[in-house]
Every structure is written in C-alpha cells, then in structure tokens.
Amino acid sequence: MRYRRPDNTQTDKRGFRTKREAESFLATIETSKLRGEWIDPARSRVRFAEIAEAWYDSKIRVKPSTRSGYRNSLDKHVLPQWGAMRVVDIDHAEVQSWVARLSATLSASSTRQVYLALSGALAFAVRDGRLSRNVATDIELPRLSKSERLYLSHGEVHELADEAGDWGTLVRFLAYSGLRWGEAAALRPADIDLAKRLVHVRRAVAEVRGTLVWGSPKTHEQRMVPYPSLLDEGMDSHVTRGGRxxxxxxxxxxxxLRGGNFRRRVFAPAVARLHVASSESFPQITPHDLRHTAASLAISAGANVKILQRMLGHASAAMTLDVYADLFPEDLTSVSIALDRAARDSVVGNPWAKPSGDGFGRAV
Structure with a gap:
C-alpha cells in the first residue's frame, strides 16, 4: 500500500498482513494529516545521538558553564542510555523508569539536570519535525529539598574579613554587594565609581573545565550595585593600585582570581579557625553564602524586593522572593495590617460595629 504525504508526494510501498491492518493504518495517517500532526516515518528513524548533538550545537545563548553542564550530562548519562536508539522508539514509560534509576544514585538536583538534557533534545526533535510530541514531558522528578541557608551578621562578616588578612576587603565587598564570584573576579577599576560608591557590573568570568571563559553577567543584564562607606579605604586601595x-x-x-583556589587556600581555613575559636558557633559557610548574607543584611536595612532584585541581578522580583522568601516572614503580617488600616480609613464612621439590622438594611 502507498499513501500520499501532506505535500502530495507519494510514499514507497508498504506491506501489511491483512487488509484490515492496512485500512487501519491509512485511517491513522489521514487523521494525523488533517490534524497537522503527520510525521514522515523516515525522519523519525534518526538515532537519538544525532538529534542530541544537533540540540547541543544549537545552545548558543546559554552561559558557558550551563553549556558545559549539558555536555557532561549527555556524555555521562544520556547518550550511553539513549544514543543508539531511534527517537521514535523512545517511550514515556522507559524515560520515567530511567529517571527513577538515576534518582537512586544521583541527587535530586543532578537528576533533574540530566533529565533536562534528554527532554531538551527530544523537544528539539519535535521542532525539527521528527516527532509529533515529546515523550519526556510530564515525567515525575525527584523533589528538591531546600538546604538550610547560612547568613552572617555584621559582626561575623568583620570577624571573617579580619581573619582573611589581605583578602579582607574582598570578603567585605562580597558580603555587602551581593555580587556573584565571577562578577567580582571580572571587575576592573573602570567599573568602580569611588565617589558614588557604585559598581558597574558589566561582565563575568567563569572557569569551565579548567579554562577561563569571559562573558556577560548571569542574566545577560548589566547593573549598578552600591556598596557602603565602610568599604571606602579598602576599595580605594584595590582600585588605584593598578591600571584601568x-x-x-x-x-x-x-x-x-580563581574561586576554587581562593576557597581552598584562604576562605575555608579562615572559616575553620573561627568555627573552632567560637566553640563551633561560627557558621561553616562558603564564598557563595556571602551573596546570601548580602541579601539578608540588605533586607534587615529596609531594602524591598525590587531593590534586592536589582542588586542581586535576578531576572525578576518573583525569583528573588522565591529564593529569599524566608527573609520576608513579616510581610504577611504587615500586609494584613495595612489592609485593615486602609479599609478603616476608607469609610466614615465605624463600619466594624455590629449592625442593628438583619444585614439587608431592614430593622429587626
């Protein structure tokens, strides 16, 4: 049996065991053509490895570190499992079973990252007209558990900065500006306005598989970030000692300055010494926790969500709230108080007194 494609060209002859099978197949083809869902079987028989590489090559707008993560997921987990299979032969149940097996050996976060590489490649196959749908959608993924986030107080920031010696200014700068490590490491004197105490975040540098890669900040948006006057002396020293x-x-x-080296040689030893000296009360933080500390200190100083979003370079205020919701617990109470006050001020008299009628304007 032969049938015509949507472009009116004729397919090669295909055999069936019975007339009923042929008619059933033809009915399915005609229905898919009417719905615009028809896929050329020849294009669906491509190996997943070919589609995965095409998808990977298309990821030209992501950050180098993200792209490196995709490569790692493909090489270690996705291609060994699915690479030799035809994309049309991959089914939903197999993907779900594979994800379950991954979650038994990988963390929830790592499992999700690996899954995104598979799902992204299959979505690419759909857009390329090789599949009618992505069978990796609606997969049940392991639940992410939020680890306890650590914040330093003002006093602890200065303790750590003093313990870090020559790197004290960098510790204070990270704790009060909230810059990501790659953004701070990429700063040049021309990016610092000492008079206005502003930092122009224009670029970032990342270490990808041992190689330094320069690019834009994480959200691709430049921003201006303030820092407090207590950093004046230290920032002036760092900015004026070199060329533009x-x-x-x-x-x-x-x-x-590579983050791994700084953490191993300077930061971790300083934290360990303070942890021991304080009878283990000093938080065992990482350099990235200084960014969280900056958010905490800014909120305690009265910064609202929108200001914090701009300071941290988040894509949206919703993202900021999602990350730091634990720092805004009083907002729920303040909203109810504000609503109550506004309602009372909007009417004359005392509407909260119990009415003398039946609630419908009739005396009782």
Whole structure:
C-alpha cells in the first residue's frame, strides 16, 4: 500500500498482513494529516545521538558553564542510555523508569539536570519535525529539598574579613554587594565609581573545565550595585593600585582570581579557625553564602524586593522572593495590617460595629 504525504508526494510501498491492518493504518495517517500532526516515518528513524548533538550545537545563548553542564550530562548519562536508539522508539514509560534509576544514585538536583538534557533534545526533535510530541514531558522528578541557608551578621562578616588578612576587603565587598564570584573576579577599576560608591557590573568570568571563559553577567543584564562607606579605604586601595584595565581583585601577577583556589587556600581555613575559636558557633559557610548574607543584611536595612532584585541581578522580583522568601516572614503580617488600616480609613464612621439590622438594611 502507498499513501500520499501532506505535500502530495507519494510514499514507497508498504506491506501489511491483512487488509484490515492496512485500512487501519491509512485511517491513522489521514487523521494525523488533517490534524497537522503527520510525521514522515523516515525522519523519525534518526538515532537519538544525532538529534542530541544537533540540540547541543544549537545552545548558543546559554552561559558557558550551563553549556558545559549539558555536555557532561549527555556524555555521562544520556547518550550511553539513549544514543543508539531511534527517537521514535523512545517511550514515556522507559524515560520515567530511567529517571527513577538515576534518582537512586544521583541527587535530586543532578537528576533533574540530566533529565533536562534528554527532554531538551527530544523537544528539539519535535521542532525539527521528527516527532509529533515529546515523550519526556510530564515525567515525575525527584523533589528538591531546600538546604538550610547560612547568613552572617555584621559582626561575623568583620570577624571573617579580619581573619582573611589581605583578602579582607574582598570578603567585605562580597558580603555587602551581593555580587556573584565571577562578577567580582571580572571587575576592573573602570567599573568602580569611588565617589558614588557604585559598581558597574558589566561582565563575568567563569572557569569551565579548567579554562577561563569571559562573558556577560548571569542574566545577560548589566547593573549598578552600591556598596557602603565602610568599604571606602579598602576599595580605594584595590582600585588605584593598578591600571584601568587591570583586575580589582586579582591573583598572582594580576591574573584572574580563581574561586576554587581562593576557597581552598584562604576562605575555608579562615572559616575553620573561627568555627573552632567560637566553640563551633561560627557558621561553616562558603564564598557563595556571602551573596546570601548580602541579601539578608540588605533586607534587615529596609531594602524591598525590587531593590534586592536589582542588586542581586535576578531576572525578576518573583525569583528573588522565591529564593529569599524566608527573609520576608513579616510581610504577611504587615500586609494584613495595612489592609485593615486602609479599609478603616476608607469609610466614615465605624463600619466594624455590629449592625442593628438583619444585614439587608431592614430593622429587626
């Protein structure tokens, strides 16, 4: 049996065991053509590995670190399982079973990252006209558990900065500006306005598989971030000691200060010493926790969600609220109080007194 494609070209002959099978198949083809869902079987027989590489090559707008994560997920988990299969032969149940097996050995976050590589490649196949639907949608994924976030107080920030010695200004800067490590490491003197105490975040540098990659900030948006006057002396020293195109915070011989080296050689030992000296009451934080500390200190100083969003460079205020919801518990109470006050002020008299009627304007 032959049938015509939507473009009116004829397919090759295909055999069936019975006339009923042929008629059933033809009915399915005609229905899919009418719905605009018809897929050329020849295009669906492509191997998943080919589609995965095409999808990976198309990811030209993501950050280098994200792209590196996709590559790692494909090579270690996705391609070994699905690479040799035809995309049309991958089904929903198999994907769900695979995700369940992954979650038994990987963290919830890692499982989700690996799954996104598979789902992204299959979605690409749909857009490329090789599949009618993505069978990796509606997969039950492991639940992410929120780990306890650590924040430093003002006093603890200064303790840590003093313990970090020559790197004290960098510790204070991260704790009061909220910049990501890659943004701080990429700062040049031209990015700092000492008079206005403003930092122009224009670029970021990331270490991807041992190689430094320069690019835009995480959300691709430049922003202005303030810092307090207590940093004046330290920032002035760092900004004025080098040329305009040098780095504000640099490693040996003016090279990029790598986060891993800083954490291992300076930050972690300083935190460990304070932790022991304080009878284990000093939080065992990482450099990234200084960004969380900046959010906490800004909120305690009265910063609202929109200001915090701009300061941290989040894509939206909703994202800021989602990340730092635990820092705004009093907002629920303040909203109810404000609504109550507005309602009382909007009417004359005392509407809250119990009415003398039956509620419908009739005396009782």
């Amino acid at each position: 195109h040098d780095l504000v915070f640099s490693g040996r011989e003016g090279t990029v």
